[in-house]
Amino acid sequence: MLKNIILIIMFITICALLIMRKINRRKKDLNIRTNESIESLVQNLREKIIYEECQNEINGKSINNYKNLIIDLSDDKFIKLKKHIHFENTRQGECIIVVLYENDIRYKDLESKEIGSLKLSCIVYGDNGRLSPITDLYINLDSNKVSIADINLDNHTGIGIGTCIINSLSKTLPQYGIKYISAGLSSKDYKVREKLYKFYKDYNGFEIISEIRENSWGLAKKKL
Numbered sequence: 191m192l193k194n195i196i197l198i199i200m201f202i203t204i205c206a207l208l209i210m211r212k213i214n215r216r217k218k219d220l221n222i223r224t225n226e227s228i229e230s231l232v233q234n235l236r237e238k239i240i241y242e243e244c245q246n247e248i249n250g251k252s253i254n255n256y257k258n259l260i261i262d263l264s265d266d267k268f269i270k271l272k273k274h275i276h277f278e279n280t281r282q283g284e285c286i287i288v289v290l291y292e293n294d295i296r297y298k299d300l301e302s303k304e305i306g307s308l309k310l311s312c313i314v315y316g317d318n319g320r321l322s323p324i325t326d327l328y329i330n331l332d333s334n335k336v337s338i339a340d341i342n343l344d345n346h347t348g349i350g351i352g353t354c355i356i357n358s359l360s361k362t363l364p365q366y367g368i369k370y371i372s373a374g375l376s377s378k379d380y381k382v383r384e385k386l387y388k389f390y391k392d393y394n395g396f397e398i399i400s401e402i403r404e405n406s407w408g409l410a411k412k413k414l
Contacts, residue, residue, distance in 0.1 A: 244282075245283075248282055248283050248284045251284045251316075251317060251318050252284050252285040252286075254318050255284075255285060255286055255287055255315040255316055255318075256285075256287070256315075258315045258319075258320060259275075259287050259289070259315050262313075262320075268291075271291040271292060271293060272291060272292045273289055273290070273291040273292075274289070274290040274291070274358070274361075274362040274365075275287060275288075275289050276288045276289075276290075276354075276357070276358040276361060276362075278354035278357055278358060279350075279354075280316070280349045280350035280351060280354065281349060281350040282349055282350070284316065284317070284349070286314060286315060286316030286317070286351060286354055287314070287315040287316070288312065288313075288314050288315075288354055288355055288357075288358035289312070289313045289314075289315070290310050290311070290312050290358060290359070290362050291310070291311055291313075292308050292309070292310060292311075293308070293309050293311055293326075294308060294309035294326075295307075295308045295309075296308065305331055306330070306331060306332070307328060307329060307330045307331060308328075308329055308331075309326045309327065309328055309329070310326065310327040310328075310329055310362075311326050311327075312324050312326075312327075312355065314351060314354070314355065316346070316351050316354075317346045317349065317351065319346075321343065321344075321346060321351070323341050323342055323343050323346075323351070323352070323355060324338055324339075324340070324341050324342070324355065325338070325339050325340065327359075329363075329366050329368065331366060331367060333368075334367055334368060334369040334370060335368060335369065335370040335371070335372065336363060336368050336370075336371055336372075337371070337372045337373070337374065338359075338371065338372075338373050338374070339373075339374050340373075340374065340376060341355060341373075352389060352393075352394075353389075353393050353394055356394045356412075359371060360412075360414050363414055364414050368414060369413065369414055370411060370412065370413055370414065371411070371412050371414060372399075372409060372410065372411040372412075373390060373396065373409070373410045373411075374407050374408075374409060375390075375401075375402045375407055375408035375409060375410060376402070376407055377402055377403060377404060377405060377406055377407055377408075379402060380402050380403070380404050383401065383402045383408070386402070387401075387410075390410040390412075391410070394412065395412055396410040396411060396412040397410065397411050397412065398410050399411050
């Protein structure tokens with residue numbers, strides 16, 4: 191009788207040990223899965239913080255662009271100029287403003303007051319500043335084409351401002367009867383010519399008429 195009782199106790203003890211081991215194993219597995227879930231959650235939160243910080247920076251730049259334009263629009267001289275104002279978005283989402291305005295208007299004759307040519311200047315409110323990226327465009331109203339010498343963005347390249355300028359020109363120039371726009375490709379950019387071709391051809395729909403040489407300019411052209 192005593193022997194049976196001892197056997198029963200031993201059986202119960204072994205079963206209890208097996209059950210405890212199984213419980214501990216499940217608890218360990220649960221802890222591992224929980225830790226993995228927490229690490230994944232933390233990583234997602236860090237990515238969200240980075241995204242929100244980037245968005246805040248971009249939104250801050252857009253707000254500054256609006257403020258700078260408002261300041262300039264309070265200038266009487268600037269108000270009197272005929273302007274074409276375009277709101278464009280860069281690849282990062284920043285809202286920039288491209289302003290094309292007329293100046294240096296020349297008439298065919300003084301009596302008829304018929305405009306023969308004019309100069310179109312450009313200001314870009316973007317990347318926390320006021321940029322003057324292109325030399326003035328001289329538009330001959332007897333012609334259907336215009337040429338830009340270069341787009342100089344200094345340290346503001348690679349974020350889509352150049353494309354925003356081309357978009358704004360493409361919307362404005364047809365109002366002056368312009369059907370074609372061409373861009374000179376400087377020989378000084380020979381070593382980065384492929385990058386330049388990509389900007390004009392792939393991003394902005396230009397045709398490369400002639401390629402850049404080490405000692406001669408190239409030419410890109412677009413039909414509006």
